[in-house]
Amino acid sequence: MAATAEKVAYLQPGGPLRERIDQLIHRLGRGQGTAIPVLQEIQKEFGYIPPELLPRVAALTGLCGSELYSIATFYSQFRLHPIGENLIQVCHGTACHLAGAEEITAALRRELGIEEGDTSPDRKYTIEKVACLGCCSLAPVITINGETFGRLTPEKAVRLVRDRGAQNDENAQNRESERTKKGAQNKEDPQNKEGRLS
Amino acid sequence: MKPAVTVRKKIVRVGLASCGIAAGARPVYDFFRSELAKTPEKNFTLIRTGCIGMCFCEPLVEVEDEKGVYLYGEVNPEKARRILDEHLGAGRPCPDWVVYSDVITGREQDYLTRQHRILLKNSGKIDPEDIHSYLEASGYRGLKKVLASLTPEEVIATVEESGLRGRGGAGFPTYLKWRFTRQSPDTSKYVVCNADEGDPGAFMDRSILESDPHSVLEGMVIAGYAVGSNEGYIYIRAEYPLAVQRLRLAIAQMEEQNYLGENILGSGFSFHIHIREGAGAFVCGEETALLASIEGKRGMPRPRPPYPAQEGLWGKPTVINNVETLANVARIFGLGPEVYKNCGTEKSKGTKVFALAGKVRRSGLIEVPMGISIREIVFAIGGGIAGDKPFKAVQTGGPSGGCIPASLAETPVDYESLAKIGAIMGSGGLLVMDDETCMVDVARFFLNFTTEESCGKCTFCRNGTPLMLAALDRICQGQGRPGDPDRLEELGEAIKDGSLCGLGQTAPNPVLTTIRYFRDEYDAHIDGKRCPARVCKDLITYRIITEKCTGCGLCARICPVQAISGERRRPYHLDETVCIRCGLCLSSCRFGAIITVSEGQGVPAAGTVNTENIAGATNTADVIGAAGAAGNAGASGTANTTGAAGATGGNTRTTTTSGERE
Numbered sequence: 092m093a094a095t096a097e098k099v100a101y102l103q104p105g106g107p108l109r110e111r112i113d114q115l116i117h118r119l120g121r122g123q124g125t126a127i128p129v130l131q132e133i134q135k136e137f138g139y140i141p142p143e144l145l146p147r148v149a150a151l152t153g154l155c156g157s158e159l160y161s162i163a164t165f166y167s168q169f170r171l172h173p174i175g176e177n178l179i180q181v182c183h184g185t186a187c188h189l190a191g192a193e194e195i196t197a198a199l200r201r202e203l204g205i206e207e208g209d210t211s212p213d214r215k216y217t218i219e220k221v222a223c224l225g226c227c228s229l230a231p232v233i234t235i236n237g238e239t240f241g242r243l244t245p246e247k248a249v250r251l252v253r254d255r256g257a258q259n260d261e262n263a264q265n266r267e268s269e270r271t272k273k274g275a276q277n278k279e280d281p282q283n284k285e286g287r288l289s
Numbered sequence: 290m291k292p293a294v295t296v297r298k299k300i301v302r303v304g305l306a307s308c309g310i311a312a313g314a315r316p317v318y319d320f321f322r323s324e325l326a327k328t329p330e331k332n333f334t335l336i337r338t339g340c341i342g343m344c345f346c347e348p349l350v351e352v353e354d355e356k357g358v359y360l361y362g363e364v365n366p367e368k369a370r371r372i373l374d375e376h377l378g379a380g381r382p383c384p385d386w387v388v389y390s391d392v393i394t395g396r397e398q399d400y401l402t403r404q405h406r407i408l409l410k411n412s413g414k415i416d417p418e419d420i421h422s423y424l425e426a427s428g429y430r431g432l433k434k435v436l437a438s439l440t441p442e443e444v445i446a447t448v449e450e451s452g453l454r455g456r457g458g459a460g461f462p463t464y465l466k467w468r469f470t471r472q473s474p475d476t477s478k479y480v481v482c483n484a485d486e487g488d489p490g491a492f493m494d495r496s497i498l499e500s501d502p503h504s505v506l507e508g509m510v511i512a513g514y515a516v517g518s519n520e521g522y523i524y525i526r527a528e529y530p531l532a533v534q535r536l537r538l539a540i541a542q543m544e545e546q547n548y549l550g551e552n553i554l555g556s557g558f559s560f561h562i563h564i565r566e567g568a569g570a571f572v573c574g575e576e577t578a579l580l581a582s583i584e585g586k587r588g589m590p591r592p593r594p595p596y597p598a599q600e601g602l603w604g605k606p607t608v609i610n611n612v613e614t615l616a617n618v619a620r621i622f623g624l625g626p627e628v629y630k631n632c633g634t635e636k637s638k639g640t641k642v643f644a645l646a647g648k649v650r651r652s653g654l655i656e657v658p659m660g661i662s663i664r665e666i667v668f669a670i671g672g673g674i675a676g677d678k679p680f681k682a683v684q685t686g687g688p689s690g691g692c693i694p695a696s697l698a699e700t701p702v703d704y705e706s707l708a709k710i711g712a713i714m715g716s717g718g719l720l721v722m723d724d725e726t727c728m729v730d731v732a733r734f735f736l737n738f739t740t741e742e743s744c745g746k747c748t749f750c751r752n753g754t755p756l757m758l759a760a761l762d763r764i765c766q767g768q769g770r771p772g773d774p775d776r777l778e779e780l781g782e783a784i785k786d787g788s789l790c791g792l793g794q795t796a797p798n799p800v801l802t803t804i805r806y807f808r809d810e811y812d813a814h815i816d817g818k819r820c821p822a823r824v825c826k827d828l829i830t831y832r833i834i835t836e837k838c839t840g841c842g843l844c845a846r847i848c849p850v851q852a853i854s855g856e857r858r859r860p861y862h863l864d865e866t867v868c869i870r871c872g873l874c875l876s877s878c879r880f881g882a883i884i885t886v887s888e889g890q891g892v893p894a895a896g897t898v899n900t901e902n903i904a905g906a907t908n909t910a911d912v913i914g915a916a917g918a919a920g921n922a923g924a925s926g927t928a929n930t931t932g933a934a935g936a937t938g939g940n941t942r943t944t945t946t947s948g949e950r951e
Binding site for chain 2: 122123124125126127128130131161162165166167168169183184185186188189191194197198201221222223224225226227228229230232237239240241244245246
């Protein structure tokens with residue numbers, strides 16, 4: 092529950108997302124035209140669209156909740172569930188299919204124990220199937236956290252996922268220790284946050 | 290002592306489009322940049338460019354010296370160091386790594402010399418993030434000419450004269466779209482650039498937008514002037530972040546230089562461009578669905594008429610053109626319509642950009658004159674099939690297109706000729722296939738895609754495509770029934786007739802053309818329970834060739850289900866009843882000792898004991914019954930099979946069918 096309240100607070104006046112969304116609505120006008128850009132902005136923030144935010148977004152954009160939900164579920168870009176720390180996208184474009192994308196998927200499924208579209212129980216990995224990343228000459232291709240890797244074999248893909256996962260853990264740890272160092276400082280400096288948003 | 294003629298500085302260009310970056314171009318670029326910063330004399334200029342098009346040998350670095358250009362392929366930081374020392378420093382090129390040059394003959398010279406680059410002339414040459422780089426390459430010359438000396442009607446007449454047809458796939462004459470939109474009495478109109486390149490296997494638009502974004506924007510402004518619109522939208526896939534970023538930058542630079550905004554270049558004409566990122570729906574490539582998506586709705590198509598030229602975005606007259614079409618507009622006015630008109634066939638003018646990929650030796654982005662034969666593209670430009678395997682087919686037009694067999698390779702690439710043989714030009718994806726490509730599997734792949742992407746509005750598309758897919762799934766699993774191809778054809782035709790938009794109307798094409806040209810493969814799957822290309826997992830077995838196996842044991846270590854066993858330095862043994870056909874052993878063996886075979890019905894797999902129990906089972910009911918019965922009866926081999934497949938992650942397709950083939 093606490094988590095829900097925290098996310099909803101993002102959209103309250105003065106909340107970290109509110110200003111960006113107000114700007115979008117100001118630019119595009121209230122109503123249907125803003126729905127997709129606003130949902131994209133929310134997904135950029137959380138990595139997914141927390142369903143509990145939809146009623147609030149509906150009120151802000153002047154759409155009814157069901158309309159907004161129908162849009163959020165129509166487009167494959169929008170996720171209504173949180174993703175893992177590492178997002179792996181396996182390209183299933185034609186060139187990648189011919190070059191063995193299915194084998195890559197199968198190897199990742201065995202490695203991580205999850206199906207395409209799912210997140211591992213420890214929330215570390217999400218595997219997503221994507222239609223085409225447009226890097227057909229490097230097929231088969233996957234992306235890990237936005238970085239593209241090509242000319243893969245199943246073994247290489249598994250190795251990459253392991254390496255990047257470990258690297259990400261390390262980075263997260265570093266960030267954590269950095270944050271604890273800087274924690275006090277940031278709390279005293281609300282200006283800093285506003286500067287980032289504008 | 291100053292030389293009479295100032296020595297031109299050498300230029301270094303590094304291709305930094307998405308695929309170059311993915312191949313490792315960034316460290317190469319960074320290397321040159323840091324070296325340039327270190328040298329006080331700055332003896333070369335470094336330019337970040339887009340895609341040169343030779344994706345197969347990325348990362349690419351081009352060095353232009355006083356003699357000409359040298360394009361280096363597969364450059365890594367170590368090679369970059371040598372290029373820096375020898376070519377840029379001592380003036381001695383490194384010929385071994387040159388893939389193309391206008392001074393010497395590069396390794397892959399034909400790839401570029403056989404093309405006809407009008408649209409891609411700037412790609413890989415200019416800095417896509419700098420408007421001045423575009424201006425130096427005669428950019429915005431067309432727009433200046435249009436605004437200074439042509440009336441909108443004259444602009445449309447020039448486009449008519451050039452013969453330009455829409456490059457999104459359908460080939461509708463561009464001038465007609467423009468004229469209809471112009472003739473609409475409404476005062477507010479829109480120009481929309483369709484950059485929702487959803488076809489899997491196509492990356493032309495991404496490459497153009499990443500490499501030469503200004504040419505597309507220039508075409509848009511000209512279109513706006515011609516139809517009488519002051520506002521344009523670019524609808525682009527969110528999966529192309531670099532293209533979006535470069536477009537935003539380009540728009541900002543245009544506004545700064547007054548190529549966009551109010552009173553452009555003092556002409557009194559004003560135009561604004563907005564970017565809308567798509568949210569991942571293939572159907573949004575269809576124009577009415579795209580408009581619905583810009584309006585913020587679910588991207589579902591609507592019946593036409595009214596056409597967008599009459600009632601488009603927010604009910605206003607709208608012209609929708611594809612990325613490549615608009616870039617062509619910029620060239621037509623920049624270089625003159627005759628450059629365009631003199632190239633191509635009678636009905637299909639100009640050039641076409643293709644994303645050449647698949648089992649071809651040289652894949653990448655190519656631009657060829659209309660009318661070139663498929664064979665010439667595959668062999669002269671593409672360098673033939675990778676690994677010298679037999680050429681089987683090409684697929685054009687992605688999920689809407691068709692497969693063209695090698696026997697029709699002389700077909701000229703133009704709108705009419707391709708339509709005649711059941712394929713389409715499409716937006717420009719060109720996939721090459723060899724004898725290891727299963728045509729039934731390809732058809733199933735595309736249908737799986739269209740089934741997922743159907744928006745659900747029309748019954749035939751929504752319910753028909755899953756039915757076709759189910760039949761193809763069965764065929765690939767060895768459970769096809771006689772008469773399946775005929776039923777597929779019948780259903781396919783019905784879906785074409787009963788669907789509102791391009792997605793449904795073309796979704797059956799990959800199936801229909803493969804049945805038309807590769808009927809024997811369907812029959813092999815259905816009657817022989819055989820996959821001639823050895824692709825369909827349920828119809829193949831893996832074998833270890835005893836004579837070739839060195840007993841290194843790598844395959845046994847890598848096998849996720851311990852199906853391979855043996856003693857080191859002696860030939861290993863593969864237990865077919867345990868094997869899940871993941872293919873890891875095949876790709877790991879360094880001695881070519883593992884092969885796949887597809888022997889079909891009734892032939893027991895090697896090295897298995899219990900296979901003959903159920904070898905005779907043919908149809909679905911028999912198979913499931915037989916496998917189940919064998920398992921219940923405690924036949925160890927079969928029990929192992931189902932157990933192993935189940936344990937490996939719940940691929941139900943494998944689990945339910947694993948028994949039937951043995």
